[in-house]
Amino acid sequence: MQDVLIHLGQGFVTVFQPVNIFVLMIGLVLGLLVAVLPGLTLVMGVVLALPFTYKMGITPAVILLTAMYVTGTYGGAFTAILFRIPGEPIDVPLLWDGYEMAKRGEPAKALGWTLFAALAGGLVAALVMVAASEPVAKIALTFSAPEYFALVFFGLASVVCLGGGSQVNAFISLFIGLLIASVGVDGTYGIERFSFGVDTLRDGIEYLGVMVGAYGLGEVLSRLERGFTSPTLEKIGKIETKLPSASEVMAVKGSFARSSILGILIGIVPGAGATIASFLSYGVEAQYGRRRTEMGTGVAEGIVAPQSAATASVGGAMIPLLTMGIPGSGATAIILGAFMLQGVQPGPQVFVSQPGLIYAIFASVFVSLIGMCLLGYFAIKALVKVLDFREAAVSAFVVMFCFIGALAARNNINDLWTIVTFGAVGYLFEKFRFPIAPMVLGAILGPLAENYFLTAMISAQGDWTTFFTRPVALALMLLSAVTLVYPTYRSWRERG
Amino acid sequence: MLALRRAAPYAAVMIVGAYLYWLALQFEFPNVPGRLGPDAWPKIVLGLLLLTCLVGMVQSCMSGSRQADGSAAPEDRPMLPGDIVEQDQTGPARYGLVAMGFALFLLYPIALEYLGFPIATFLLMVLFMLVGQWRNLPAILLTSLLGAVGLFYIFRGVVYVSLPLGTGRFQEFTLWLAQLLQMR
Numbered sequence: 001m002q003d004v005l006i007h008l009g010q011g012f013v014t015v016f017q018p019v020n021i022f023v024l025m026i027g028l029v030l031g032l033l034v035a036v037l038p039g040l041t042l043v044m045g046v047v048l049a050l051p052f053t054y055k056m057g058i059t060p061a062v063i064l065l066t067a068m069y070v071t072g073t074y075g076g077a078f079t080a081i082l083f084r085i086p087g088e089p090i091d092v093p094l095l096w097d098g099y100e101m102a103k104r105g106e107p108a109k110a111l112g113w114t115l116f117a118a119l120a121g122g123l124v125a126a127l128v129m130v131a132a133s134e135p136v137a138k139i140a141l142t143f144s145a146p147e148y149f150a151l152v153f154f155g156l157a158s159v160v161c162l163g164g165g166s167q168v169n170a171f172i173s174l175f176i177g178l179l180i181a182s183v184g185v186d187g188t189y190g191i192e193r194f195s196f197g198v199d200t201l202r203d204g205i206e207y208l209g210v211m212v213g214a215y216g217l218g219e220v221l222s223r224l225e226r227g228f229t230s231p232t233l234e235k236i237g238k239i240e241t242k243l244p245s246a247s248e249v250m251a252v253k254g255s256f257a258r259s260s261i262l263g264i265l266i267g268i269v270p271g272a273g274a275t276i277a278s279f280l281s282y283g284v285e286a287q288y289g290r291r292r293t294e295m296g297t298g299v300a301e302g303i304v305a306p307q308s309a310a311t312a313s314v315g316g317a318m319i320p321l322l323t324m325g326i327p328g329s330g331a332t333a334i335i336l337g338a339f340m341l342q343g344v345q346p347g348p349q350v351f352v353s354q355p356g357l358i359y360a361i362f363a364s365v366f367v368s369l370i371g372m373c374l375l376g377y378f379a380i381k382a383l384v385k386v387l388d389f390r391e392a393a394v395s396a397f398v399v400m401f402c403f404i405g406a407l408a409a410r411n412n413i414n415d416l417w418t419i420v421t422f423g424a425v426g427y428l429f430e431k432f433r434f435p436i437a438p439m440v441l442g443a444i445l446g447p448l449a450e451n452y453f454l455t456a457m458i459s460a461q462g463d464w465t466t467f468f469t470r471p472v473a474l475a476l477m478l479l480s481a482v483t484l485v486y487p488t489y490r491s492w493r494e495r496g
Numbered sequence: 497m498l499a500l501r502r503a504a505p506y507a508a509v510m511i512v513g514a515y516l517y518w519l520a521l522q523f524e525f526p527n528v529p530g531r532l533g534p535d536a537w538p539k540i541v542l543g544l545l546l547l548t549c550l551v552g553m554v555q556s557c558m559s560g561s562r563q564a565d566g567s568a569a570p571e572d573r574p575m576l577p578g579d580i581v582e583q584d585q586t587g588p589a590r591y592g593l594v595a596m597g598f599a600l601f602l603l604y605p606i607a608l609e610y611l612g613f614p615i616a617t618f619l620l621m622v623l624f625m626l627v628g629q630w631r632n633l634p635a636i637l638l639t640s641l642l643g644a645v646g647l648f649y650i651f652r653g654v655v656y657v658s659l660p661l662g663t664g665r666f667q668e669f670t671l672w673l674a675q676l677l678q679m680r
Contacts, residue, residue, distance in 0.1 A: 055655050168552040172509060175545035179516070179538065186534035189525045193538060194516060217601060224597045225589050228628045392628030393639050396621045400647055403604060408657040416605040423601060427594065432505050450537040462530050 008130060011359030014059060015367050023060040024364060027067025028371045032383050034068065035075025035088055037394060042072030042088055042274065043330035044215050048401040050208070050334060051408045058342040059357055063364040065338055066318075069331040070122065070368040071375070073274045073310040077114040078380050081303075082107055089275045090310045093282040097295065097302025104298050108242035113303040115241055115373055116249065121260045121308025122369040125315025128264050130362050137323040137348040145459060146466050148324075149452035150476035152445050155270025155326055157480040159441045161487050169434045177442020180205050182450065200414040207443040208337050209406055213419035214436045215330070216402035218426015220395045225427075228391035241377050248300065255285055255301040256308055263309030267316020270441070273329030274310040281309030315365060322346050322358055326445070330437060333444050341409065502556035510549035517542040596627045612662025612670035613652075618644035645673070653679040 014020060027049070034045030046068050053061035076091035081098035094114070101110040143151075160170040183194045184204030195201040249256075259281040266277040285305040286295045295302050317329040325347040327333035339346050344354070351358055375383075406419040429436050460466035467473050520542060523535040600623055607616040621640035630636055651657040652674065661670040 051651070051657065052655060054657065168548055168555060171548045172506075172545065172552065175541050175548065176509075178541045179545070182538045182541065189534045191523055191525050191534050193523065193534060194519065221594050221597055224628060225591065225594050227590050227593060228630075390625075390630050390635075392625045392630040393636075395628060396624045396640070397643060399601070399624060400617060400621065400643065404647065404651055404657065404659075407659070408651070408655070411658045413605055413609060413660065416608070420598075420601045420605070424598060427598075434505075453537065454532055457532055462532070 004130060004134060007355050007359040008362060010356060011361070011363030012367070014356060014360035015063065015363045020060050020063050020360070020364075021367075023056070023064040024067045024367060025371065027064040028071050028368060028375055029383070031068035031071030032075035032372070032375060032380070035072045035091075036079055036383055037389075040394070040398065041215070041219065042069065042090070043211075043334070044219060044398070045072055046331045046334045047212050047216055047405065048398065050212075050338060051401065051405040053338050054341065054408050058339065058344055059360050061338050061342060062335060062357075062361055065331075065335045066361060066364050067368040067371070069335070070311070070314050070365060071372040072331070073122075073314060074114070074118040074307070074372055074376060075380075075383070077118070077307060078111065078376070078383075081110045081114065090278045090306075093278050093306035094303060096282070097298050097300075100296065100298030101300075101303070102298075106298075108240045109244070110298075110303060111241040111376075112243040113300050114307050115376055116244055117256070117259075117304040117307035118311040118376075119369055119373045120256060121263055122311035122314060122372075123366070124260045125264045125267065125312035126362070126365045126369065127315075129315040129318050129365065133319055133323050133358070133362075134351060136319060137351040140324050140348040143472065144470075145452045145456035146470050146473040147476070149449065149456050150467055150473040150480070151270075151324065151326065152449045152452060154476045154480045154483070155320075155445060156438075156441065156449070157483045158269045159438045161483045165433060165435060167487060169432075170438050173429065173434045173436065174438035174442045177210070177439035177444075178446040178449065180210060180439070180443045181207070181446025187451075188454070200412075200417065205418060205443070206409065206415070207333075207440070208409060209415055209418035210422050210443045211330075211334065211337075211440050212402050212405050213422025214426030214429070214440060216398060216405075217419060217423025218430060218436070220398055220402075221423060221427040222430045223391070223395065225431075228395065241380075244300070252300050252304050255289055255304050258284060258288075259305040259309040260312045263312025264316035266309070267313035267329065268319050270320055270326050270445075273317065273331070273437075274313045277309040277313040278306040281305045311369075318361070318365065322350070322361065323348060326448075327441075330440065333440065336444070499557045499559070502559070503553045506549045506552035506556065510546060510553070513542050513545045513549060517546065593627055593629075597624065600624055600627065608660045608662075610663055610666065612666045613659040614644050614648045614670055614673055615662065615666060616660075617647060645677070648673065649677050649679070653677060 015024065030045065030049060031042075034040045034048075035042060040048075046065050049065060049068055053064060056064070072088070073090060076086055076088040077094050077098065079085040080091035080094040081102050084095060084099050086092045086095060098110045098114065101107070101113075156174060160167060160174055179194070181204075183201055185192055185195070185202055192202060262281050262284060263274075263277045266280060267273070282295075282302065282305050285301055286292050289295065289301050289305070291299050291301050313329065317327070317332045320326045321332040321336060323346075325336065325345055327336045336346060344350065344357075402419055402423075403416060406415045407413065409415060425439075426436055428434075429439070456466055457464065467477055517539065520535045520538045523533070525533050525535070527533065600620055604616060604620050607619065610616075611619070618640050621643050622636055625636045625640070648659065652659050661667045
């Protein structure tokens with residue numbers, strides 16, 4: 001534990017170096033802006049910031065994206081509560097109680113609860129992240145291919161089942177993602193798979209292109225279909241935040257504890273992110289909370305539950321990313337991309353080889369949380385003015401950042417075709433209600449899944465029971481089976 | 497008819513999946529006994545994809561015919577692809593705008609090679625904002641000009657991304673602009 005604290009102290013020193021603290025502050029402002037604007041999602045915002053990191057060192061690059069990720073879970077609360085405009089899907093549950101509380105004449109109080117929930121939930125998760133990461137990394141060091149395959153399999157199963165909507169569509173999206181990952185020259189045999197003689201496809205399809213296209217251009221096309229009709233602010237009145245008193249906080253301690261734990265756990269599960277944490281936490285509160293019958297009428301529990309879970313999911317999602325190289329959410333998938341572009345593969349080895357980098361990231365989460373709240377408290381009135389920008393103009397810049405991001409990754413103009421193609425795919429997916437997240441996660445985890453699967457099969461001489469005869473792999477496979485079967489069982493029971 | 501419309505996306509994916517499976521069967525590689533080849537993983541994924549599409553088609557057909565009979569309320573079944581048209585609440589879909597927007601995305605990589613980054617970006621931004629229903633031309637031109645020059649300066653001058661210069665006269669213009677902005 002002493003080592004952890006020493007490393008963390010050094011991490012804070014690194015974060016407070018001029019370059020790092022500067023990019024962190026930029027990340028905080030950008031994260032808040034992205035969260036406030038309804039046309040931009042958190043994941044999209046982190047995608048758009050990626051090209052700026054190409055020429056940075058790895059530490060400031062990851063700090064910038066992490067700061068955006070942290071604040072992205074919080075900024076949209078302002079517009080959701082004050083103007084009934086959820087900047088992010090995460091913020092939708094805040095409309096139910098946050099907006100109601102504001103309508104009742106207590107907007108400052110509602111914002112105060114949001115600030116408290118984001119800060120406290122985020123800090124608890126950050127502490128868990130610091131305490132749990134090294135032990136998890138040590139356990140991960142003992143894993144072999146079957147355990148890693150089972151873990152990836154669990155991540156893929158989770159993204160299919162936790163996303164809501166049609167499970168069949170989610171599976172199709174996932175399999176398409178896995179297929180995308182298998183395009184190109186095979187690493188072992190050197191044969192071409194599904195490249196159709198096209199040079200760009202021979203090199204494989206970079207998952208960043210899939211993400212930038214589907215989340216960035218696809219989302220822009222979906223909004224264009226409605227003629228960019230997002231709401232704008234009539235006028236920005238008095239915006240202030242009133243923090244809850246200690247006795248008020250004590251009254252919601254149960255909701256806070258439940259939601260923070262749920263947020264951390266959902267963050268850890270690969271494939272699930274802040275949006276799922278926010279909705280699920282509100283749902284749990286509405287079913288089991290002390291004031292469950294009053295939910296939706298403007299009670300503090302209805303604000304604390306989704307907000308603390310959403311921000312707590314950040315700390316949770318960083319654990320599988322940093323300890324095993326498996327992203328726990330869309331935003332961490334992009335942070336993984338930033339690592340890989342800098343030639344670093346996150347995983348248990350990084351804790352040994354580059355502890356300074358890992359603990360600087362941990363420290364940046366703490367500093368981001370504090371900075372986020374200070375910005376939210378003092379500067380939000382200026383930031384929400386971005387809602388006055390024309391959506392057509394904002395979207396034009398989003399499109400440009402997508403193109404530059406794709407171009408800058410490999411300096412190859414052909415990569416632009418990849419993002420345009422996946423822009424169309426993203427739009428069609430949205431149109432026909434196929435979730436995008438499973439495809440993206442399939443494209444990211446596909447190479448890992450195939451590699452671990454084939455390695456495990458070679459080691460076990462073709463015996464597929466290897467995934468069920470080792471305790472950790474068996475436990476993960478069983479967990480995956482429950483994850484896959486439970487939603488079907490529940491839907492069958494609900495239908496009677 | 498409703499059932500067919502709902503099943504169509506699954507059928508389309510299934511046809512593509514079946515073609516790719518057929519391609520996977522044609523992979524040529526040295527066969528090592530007891531060892532899986534490069535075709536194994538794609539075949540597993542494609543097999544599962546085809547199976548899922550089949551489930552989706554059956555589900556769509558059953559749900560569509562139940563609804564046609566009036567035996568099932570729409571909320572009794574999971575969300576299906578064909579539902580989208582009826583369920584959007586934010587006004588009519590404008591597919592013409594999407595087509596124009598997508599056409600601009602397709603043209604941009606081509607324009608980029610010939611016109612260079614600043615001009616191609618300026619044109620894309622102007623046209624995209626017009627397609628996006630903004631009608632304030634002076635504001636569009638100013639935003640696009642500042643956007644194109646600003647992005648060129650930030651990414652070429654500060655982040656050092658190698659942005660396309662264009663060809664012929666356009667290349668000369670890009671280099672002149674770079675010089676004007678005091679970039680290397």
